Amino acid sequence: MTGPSTLLARLRGRRRSPGGQLPERHDEQPTPGGEFNRRLLAPMVLGSVLNPINSSMIAVALVPVGAAFGAPPAETAWLVTALYLATAVGQPVIGRLVDDYGPRRLYLAGTALVGLAGVLGALAPSLGVLVVARVLLGLGTSAAYPAAIHLTRSEAERTGRSSPASVLTVLAVAGQTVAVIGPTLGGLLIGLGGWRTVFAVNVPLSLICLALGAARLPATAPRRGREDRLDHAGIALFAILLLTLMLFVMKPRTALWYLPVLTVLAAVGFAARETRTRNPFIDLRALARNRPLIATYLRQVLGSTGTYAFLYGYTQWLEEGRGLSAASAGLVLLPLSLTGLASAAVTGRSAAVRGKLVVGSVFQMAACAALLLLGSTSGVALLIAVGVLAGIPQGLIGLGNQSALYHQADPAAIASAAGLLRTFMYLGAMAASAANAAFFPDGATTAGLHHLAPFMLGGAALLFVVILPDRSLGRVGTAAVKPN
Structure with missing residues (x-):
């Protein structure tokens, strides 16, 4: 027999969204209280890293792919662009489907598509087919991250823990980690079996995700009714x-x-x-009323532009302007990656985001200004120090924006909101790529780096200006019932 307290908890768990719709309901009735279901972490994390690992592994495959098909760099660059474009469009679209039909269905469909793309890429007879495989990879890898954020929200409502900071940190750190090791893993795979292994590795990854998803992700009833049609x-x-x-x-x-x-x-x-x-x-009227969420998307574009402009521009300058080999440049950049991971891991258990974003923007300004100190004879210690400065905002800004979105978005549309966050990240990456092309027209010279630095510094300063007066950030994550 159901008591009044249980009924009240269930009603609270199914509170209506601002649009008047009920969020999806798990087939197995959730029990208020308890811990986050740790069985969900493996499929959530593994599925979420499929996108960043495919984004980074391809970097070391472009040259051998070009040699195999006789394609110039301008054509092989579409292997990068195709995934970015497909992901930028696919994340919010599939996120909306996750909100309407539940994370399990979209997660399984997306990871299955990743496996299909892996087979297609491994057997591709031409560069055009490879580009199609990368488009399929972009769409397939677009499901897991929105699904993971949706599951995190569902578990928070089930357990009564409004701020699962440690879970959000695991997702952020996992994505950063695989992005760092992606080129190394790609180089190892190519050494073992040629460039096709960079695509083929998605087949076993897909099978593992399918097995974990089928076994551990909860079945859910679709929220969408017959009277509702997809837009x-x-x-x-x-x-x-x-x-x-x-x-x-x-x-x-x-x-x-x-x-x-x-x-x-x-x-x-x-x-x-x-x-x-x-x-x-996308409910533009509701979004217009949610100014804190709009500010989060703006911060994501600004922060991503600075992060990717540094990664692309500084790495290229180390090799061309400073004269380091690719292996030496990788070693110089290793502290940057480790600092980014450490800053996210150390601050991740705190649900508050304002401090992360303020400190991250300050260090991003410092890193951009430090680029003006570099020259063709700069010592290795200075090169590493500049990278360390840039690593701190890399860890803090992404985690801060992800946590802010988790608390600001409508729970009934959390997956589509998370997808849009990734879209704005890719917009920043594209803007950074365009900036590097503009300031390095004849290669990554020191003069070009010194022109790129003020552009980056201006973006970082604007990010700081956007963060500082936003009082809503001080309330984000501070009303947690129980810290996870």
Whole structure:
């Protein structure tokens, strides 16, 4: 017999979202209280790292792929771009499907697609087929991260722990870790079996994810009813908006004037559609009212631009401007990666995010300013010190934004909000790539680095200005019922 306290807990667990819809309900009735279900961590973490590991492994495969198919760097670069574009569009779209149909279905479908992409890439007879495989990889790896954030929210509601800081930290640190070891792993795989192994490794990873997901992820009842229809027109306009914007940002040229025009037209059409349709893909009216979440997306773009501009620009300068070998440059950058991981791990158990973001933005400004001190004869100690400075914001800003989004987003749309966060991260990465191309037109010279540094410093200063007056950040994560 169900007592009043149990009924009340169940009603609280199924509170209505601002849109009046009930969040999805687990088939197995959750029991309030208890610990986070640790069995979920393995599929959540392993699925979430599929995207960053495929993003980073390809870096060492571009040259052998180009040699195999007789393709110049301008063509093999599409192996990187294809995954970025597919992921940037796929994350919020699949996140919306996770919110509507539950994480298990989308997680299993996405990881199965990763396996299919791995087979296609391993057997690809041409560069064009490889690009298709990378698109499929981008779409397939877009499911796990929104699913992981959705599961984290569901577990928080089940256990009554509103701030599962340690779980969010594990997700952030895992993604950073595999991004760091990705090139090393890719080089090892290529050494063992050629560049095709970089694609083939996704097959066993996919099978492990499928086995763990099928065994451990909870079955859920779809939230979407028959009267609700997926906003296909809104998704199509959103995809056109993102694709045209990102293609232009990657290589801004006057000859591509039609791309920003298409972006503006798609943006106007998307806004008109989403503010009028009954069941929008992205509720722009609700988003406009959630200013803290908009600020988080803005911080994500600014922080990612600075992070990726440093990673791309500094790494390239170490090899071309400073004259280090690729292996030596990797060793110089190792403290950067370790510092990023350490800063996230040390601060991760704290649910508060304001301090992380303030400190992260200050260190990002310091790292950008330090680039002005470098020259072609700079000592190794100084090179390492600059990297260490850059590693601290790498760990803090990403974790801070992820934690802020977790508390700011509508629980009923947490997966699509998390997908959008990844989209804005990729926008920052694309902007950084464009900046490096602009400031290094003839190679990564010291003069070019000294012109790139003020651009990065301006972005970091703007990030600091956005963070400092935002009083809502002081309340994020401070109302935790029980720290996880």
